[in-house]
């Protein structure tokens with residue numbers, strides 16, 4: 333399982349997992365030493381606190397995968413920065429997103445070739461929880477990003 337998690341990010345560490353019905357919950361933690369402040373670019377080594385953040389990733393063994401990360405809140409000790417703390421962010425996960433970018437990409441890919449309703453139906457059968465509205469929002473978001 334640790335290897336699987338490292339495919340997503342080599343700085344993630346697998347803690348444990350549990351299987352409940354058709355869901356696999358995977359608990360992970362980030363082991364990156366230095367975390368870059370997204371507001372000023374300074375690197376921080378000092379953790380302020382942690383909180384749980386969960387998001388969906390590719391299904392495994394026909395089960396939905398929900399990853400729960402102990403997300404770190406770091407101190408920014410740059411006196412010039414407007415923020416004293418910031419949450420660790422990841423390239424592969426949108427700031428407020430509930431799905432990994434690779435899963436969003438897959439959903440997008442599906443949706444470009446059929447209607448949102450058909451894509452939602454297909455994806456649900458393939459054990460990804462996604463509603464028609466989520467797909468529409470993703471499509472809108474991507475269109476805005478590309479402008």
Ligand SMILES: [Zn+2]
Pocket residue numbers: 369370371372373374408409410413414415
């Ligand atoms: Zn900062």
